[in-house]
Amino acid sequence: MKRQWENEELIEHWILGPWDLAQVGNKTGATRLGFAVLLKFFQREGCLPFFKNEVPSVVISFVATQVDVAPALYLHYAWTGRTIEYHRAQIRKALGFREYIGEDAERMQQWLIAELLPQEHHEERLREQAYKWFKREHLEAPTPDRLTRLIRSALHTFEQQLYDATLARLPEASQVALESLLQIEIAVPEVSEDQGQVPPDSQAIKVQTTSTLQVIRQDPGRVRLATMLEEMAKLRRIRELGLPDDLFVGLAHKVLFVYRNRASVEEPSRLRAHSKAQRLTLLSALCAMRAQEITDGMVNLLIHIIHKIDVRAEKRVEQEYVNEFKRVANKEGILYRIAEAVVEHPDEPVRQVVFPVASEKLLREVIKEYKAKSPVFRQQVHKIMRASYSHHYRRMVPELLEILDFRSNNELYRPIIRAIQLVKDYVHSPRQYYPNHEIIPLKEVVAAKWREFVVEKDSDGGDLVNRLNYEVCVLQALRERVRVREIWVMGANHYHNPDNDLPTDFSQKHDIYYEALHQPTEADTFIEQIKEDSVKPSVCFTVPCLVFSIRSSSCPIAKNRSVSPRLIPSLNPAIW
Numbered sequence: 154m155k156r157q158w159e160n161e162e163l164i165e166h167w168i169l170g171p172w173d174l175a176q177v178g179n180k181t182g183a184t185r186l187g188f189a190v191l192l193k194f195f196q197r198e199g200c201l202p203f204f205k206n207e208v209p210s211v212v213i214s215f216v217a218t219q220v221d222v223a224p225a226l227y228l229h230y231a232w233t234g235r236t237i238e239y240h241r242a243q244i245r246k247a248l249g250f251r252e253y254i255g256e257d258a259e260r261m262q263q264w265l266i267a268e269l270l271p272q273e274h275h276e277e278r279l280r281e282q283a284y285k286w287f288k289r290e291h292l293e294a295p296t297p298d299r300l301t302r303l304i305r306s307a308l309h310t311f312e313q314q315l316y317d318a319t320l321a322r323l324p325e326a327s328q329v330a331l332e333s334l335l336q337i338e339i340a341v342p343e344v345s346e347d348q349g350q351v352p353p354d355s356q357a358i359k360v361q362t363t364s365t366l367q368v369i370r371q372d373p374g375r376v377r378l379a380t381m382l383e384e385m386a387k388l389r390r391i392r393e394l395g396l397p398d399d400l401f402v403g404l405a406h407k408v409l410f411v412y413r414n415r416a417s418v419e420e421p422s423r424l425r426a427h428s429k430a431q432r433l434t435l436l437s438a439l440c441a442m443r444a445q446e447i448t449d450g451m452v453n454l455l456i457h458i459i460h461k462i463d464v465r466a467e468k469r470v471e472q473e474y475v476n477e478f479k480r481v482a483n484k485e486g487i488l489y490r491i492a493e494a495v496v497e498h499p500d501e502p503v504r505q506v507v508f509p510v511a512s513e514k515l516l517r518e519v520i521k522e523y524k525a526k527s528p529v530f531r532q533q534v535h536k537i538m539r540a541s542y543s544h545h546y547r548r549m550v551p552e553l554l555e556i557l558d559f560r561s562n563n564e565l566y567r568p569i570i571r572a573i574q575l576v577k578d579y580v581h582s583p584r585q586y587y588p589n590h591e592i593i594p595l596k597e598v599v600a601a602k603w604r605e606f607v608v609e610k611d612s613d614g615g616d617l618v619n620r621l622n623y624e625v626c627v628l629q630a631l632r633e634r635v636r637v638r639e640i641w642v643m644g645a646n647h648y649h650n651p652d653n654d655l656p657t658d659f660s661q662k663h664d665i666y667y668e669a670l671h672q673p674t675e676a677d678t679f680i681e682q683i684k685e686d687s688v689k690p691s692v693c694f695t696v697p698c699l700v701f702s703i704r705s706s707s708c709p710i711a712k713n714r715s716v717s718p719r720l721i722p723s724l725n726p727a728i729w
Contacts, residue, residue: 154198156209167193167212169219176247177220186213186222187230188240195244199288203296205232245293253292261286262307270311272405279304315404316430319437322400330394331436334366335421365390366436369443370417373450381454381549384447385556391444396437406646412438445646451557452635452648458546459632462625466537487511542625550624551580558643559631562652566639568594572627579620586617593618599626 158167169177169189177189190213194202202208210224217224231237245251261283269282280300287294294300323331369387374380401409416424416439424432490510498506507516554577561570572594579587586609587593595618599607607622634640635648642648659666667674673682 154194154202154207154209158209158211158215163212163215166197167215169193169216174220176243182222183226183229183231184236184240185220186217186224186227187237188244189216189220190227191237191240192244192247195248195250198294199284200294201241201244205230248291250291250293253287253295257287257290257292258295258303260290262303262310265304265307266311266314270308271403271408274308274408274411276301276304279308312431316428316434319400319434320430322397323433323437324395324397327395327397328433331433331440334364334369334436334440335424336364364421366421366439369440373447373454378458378546378549381451381458382552384451384454385549385552388444388447388451388556391440391447394440396441400437401441409438409442413442442646444644445649448557448642448645449647451553452642452645455553455628456632456636458549459628462538462541462546463629466541487515538625539621543621547621547624550576550628554580559635559640560643560650561634561640562650563639566597566634568597569627569630569634569640572598572623573631576624576627582620585620587620587623589615593623598630599623600629 173189173192176192177185180188190208191201193212193216194208205228208227213227214224217227264286265279265283269279273279273282280297283300283304284294295303320328369391371387373384412435416435419435424435427435487510491507494506494510554573559570559573561567571592575587575591575593595604595608603622603626607619607626609617609619611617631640635642638648638651641650643650656662656666664674673679
């Protein structure tokens with residue numbers, strides 16, 4: 154139980170109502186206080202406290218005030234003996250509970266295995282849910298040590314069932330392929346014949362050992378083309394294992410992550426020591442999750458590479474223009490002086506009329522500044538982007554489109570999916586332009602500022618779509634839509650289908666999910682909470698304890714308060 158309680162929480166959970174006071178009866182002194190504390194504790198937790206100091210002192214003081222007993226007498230309440238056993242039995246009977254037996258423990262374990270362990274493995278949360286199960290079944294929960302043993306026993310049974318089920322689902326070919334991941338490959342540097350005799354022990358050649366498993370475990374390097382190609386090779390190797398899509402169906406991502414982490418830190422020799430079912434389950438979990446992680450990593454690399462192509466091109470052109478010109482000030486004044494001189498001397502040569510009021514050097518700087526802001530700038534940027542893409546980064550496109558499956562659930566972005574398929578169809582074509590019979594999405598794919606570089610005119614005035622320029626625009630559009638998950642990637646985790654964000658069993662386990670989110674199930678209650686939070690002051694201090702004068706058994710708290718909570722405003726008015 155938590156140690157700190159706010160006044161509102163004490164009033165909500167630890168008030169003794171008329172029924173509670175009737176159960177307390179005519180008990181006196183430490184017995185009265187001890188029974189009242191046990192009763193309210195049981196009502197909240199579904200079990201009795203196992204240790205005297207398990208109940209916070211602020212709770213003891215709050216309950217003691219209501220039963221007119223000094224809080225210090227709680228220390229004199231006998232925690233062993235016939236009195237407390239009688240009180241425990243009396244509380245269980247009054248609340249309709251009974252002590253659990255072996256069959257109840259087995260039922261709780263089966264419930265954990267079937268309902269909870271596929272979704273959660275954190276021991277503290279398992280313990281919390283187990284206590285709630287005993288409370289729902291009107292059973293007094295076992296001691297913490299006994300409950301821990303029951304949970305760990307259920308977890309062991311669940312894992313054995315998972316190992317056996319996974320092995321049964323794995324095809325024979327996949328089992329052989331998974332076992333081959335643990336094979337050690339030894340790479341020894343070659344020694345030429347003219348090196349003479351074998352070097353002494355002090356200069357022994359270092360032998361490097363590696364395995365496919367170690368390669369799969371490695372995280373990607375910095376953003377570059379070689380990293381993208383390496384990640385593609387890893388993903389292709391994992392897919393060659395042929396793991397079934399339903400291998401871990403019904404298992405939560407965070408639970409699968411537990412087994413993935415085990416396989417990622419254990420040495421191959423340690424993995425070989427496990428049973429076949431456990432070994433192949435751990436390797437399958439690692440490969441299944443690494444496939445998702447690598448897919449996410451490849452999408453991130455793609456996003457960064459496309460951004461880098463664009464940014465580098467703009468920076469390069471900007472730097473070239475910066476080196477060539479400086480910004481000209483007071484251009485309106487220059488234009489006025491030129492206009493005035495031309496109107497007054499319309500028949501005179503330019504050199505004699507214009508240059509005296511605006512020098513040739515100044516006018517050349519104005520021309521350069523205008524070009525930097527004109528379509529010429531965009532043309533230079535696109536030229537550099539095309540060169541960088543076609544000469545270097547385009548090597549990744551064929552394999553990228555082959556290995557990643559882009560999809561969209563929104564009709565608005567289907568043209569981008571069709572454009573990706575078009576690029577894929579002609580990625581190995583030597584043609585400069587797409588054939589005229591192809592339906593090419595332009596409006597939704599090509600930004601307006603790049604359209605003039607993508608759509609060219611033939612000798613007859615018809616439109617021709619430049620294939621390389623179009624590919625650059627498709628990748629730019631893809632980047633923007635993937636970042637907001639309007640377009641998602643099959644087999645990814647972060648960039649997965651947004652329709653799957655909601656658990657498939659949400660309607661069946663509606664209350665459980667809302668409880669995990671600590672949110673009310675009613676919309677009106679949720680709105681009221683938001684309204685209350687919005688009007689609360691930013692900082693406040695509440696009087697740490699309340700002293701009550703109990704005079705009425707019907708409503709012991711509401712009628713008599715000798716001290717009421719006060720809000721102390723912050724000394725810093727800037728936060729209000």
